[in-house]
Amino acid sequence: MKSDSVLKNLVKKNWWISLIVLLALLIIFIPLPQSQNDAADRHFQVEASMFQFIPGRIQVNQGDRITLELISTDVVHGLSIDGYDFELIADPGQSQTATFIANKTGVFRFRCSIACGNMHPFMIGKLQVGPNWVLVRGIILGVLAVFAAFLSFRQSSHIQKSTVS
């Protein structure tokens, strides 16, 4: 009898956990329809100086052909984009240009790739390709976390009560 109720309690304890995990997996992995906009050719000029890129934020659509021109105003700087195989290096006063296709969506940091001074490791910009769905998913996941906290608290006080009585 006793072990039976323990088991029941365990199941009771667990159903909400599986529910939350399932929902979390859904939120993380559910595929979203790709937005269908025509890929465009876009040109950006990025000015690098110690220790910033201007503009620090670039927003494009998925599939766009991006031509980046890196201009350095002081020392040698580089620009490499997380997740993309792309790098530019510009000598002082010079510029370098290259093109890539923004085929991955999300927010990617681009970093200076040539040591240019003390704050060099933190010389960062952001490239946003398409809408930032990861952020949206993250926010929904956060809401789920709060919901889970309520559930878990309900359950544990429930079980405490039922074991007391």
Add this chain to the structure above:
Amino acid sequence: MNRVDLTRFPKTSALLRSRWPQFLLRAVTLAGFVFTILAGLFGSVVGSHNFAIIFVWIAWWSALKLFFIPFGGRSWCSICPIPMPGEWMQKGGLFSPSGKGFGLGKRWPKKLRGNWLQAGGFLLIGLFGAVTLTSARVTALILLFIIILAFVLSLVFERRSFCNYLCPIGGFTGLYAQAGPVEVRVKEKQVCAEHSEKTCYTACPWGQYPLALKSSADCGLCMECLRVCPSDNIAVNLRPWGSDLGPKSKQSLDEVFLGLVMLASVLVDSAVFLGPWGQLKTAAYEIGSLSWLGFAGLFLFVSFGVLPSLFSTAVWAATKLGSAKTTFRKTLMNYGQVLVPLGLMAWIAFTVSFAFVKFSYVLPVISDPFGWGWNLIGFTGKAQVGQSTPFSIWIQILLLCVGLFWASRVANQISETSKQAFPIITFSCLFSAGMLWLLIG
């Protein structure tokens, strides 16, 4: 309840009781500490090529947040080299107390007790963070200053006054150790009550009395009480995470303040070091300039203005929603606990974002610690730019969600009704959303 007492197993018990393992580990950390100072002072001025920068700010600072605190609470403090020289003087021996110790043994002034100074120290490090983090010289000088200060203070004041009241790292680890899975407690209260000598209290470098320990914040896990207790009445427990938090415990006002300072610091650090705002970086770096004053003002405004007022508003609302008897102060001290899991997980998420990218620097600086062109283990010059991956981004999201879940759960547990928890949970959501946006937005 759900505790595993490590002193019950002969092997772990012997390991904890013997002074040797700890002594050896501390010898290693002390040697590392001295080496770091030397590397910082005499090595390359290029931060990413200097052992001091990479080891202090990438390896150690990450290990503290990813390993020592989440899996061992204040475990770092048990092998920390900083108080060692002073302790040798106080004990009159390198290894075990000889009874011929040296030091004035004064009590730390009452007014300066609590975590206030530690919080201040942490803020100072933050205000000068961009320089400390990038200059090996400055890092070395700070370490040197800290160890000398700890030494001098231990000659004047009793026990580990430096650790208890000044060390910013101690404030950080102590605060979050409350969520950690290790604790030192007494086995049988009765045994202690009947033991009039209180050998453990006399032996404790931290000035704690194990019988009275309710929170792990001030226990440095040094195991001295375990070693001296004649009745083998000290337990070293593994426990569920967050055991110190709940309806029965509360934070002192200084702990609440410390908790808020930590939240402010992790927000500002994320903005400065991971954000795309170049001017903010320059401002943080150019100490003394007008823009730096602006940065300092912003930092202090977030720490003393924005977060405290948001949190007070939430607490005020919770007080209104509570029973008539509660006061603002009581509610504040209760809900201060929510800041512990919230801050801990945010710092861990920040660390993942900040340090994972830079881990490729670690082996190269072991290979060439001074940046003099040595190649000890064949990794010199192998550092990469580093990048964050979708995997690490998801880890950060999940960590922040765990923090939010945990904070909301604690808020629920200490609230009279779920309605009362609502304002505090809203505060936690706002903070987490801010972190989320800074880290992956």
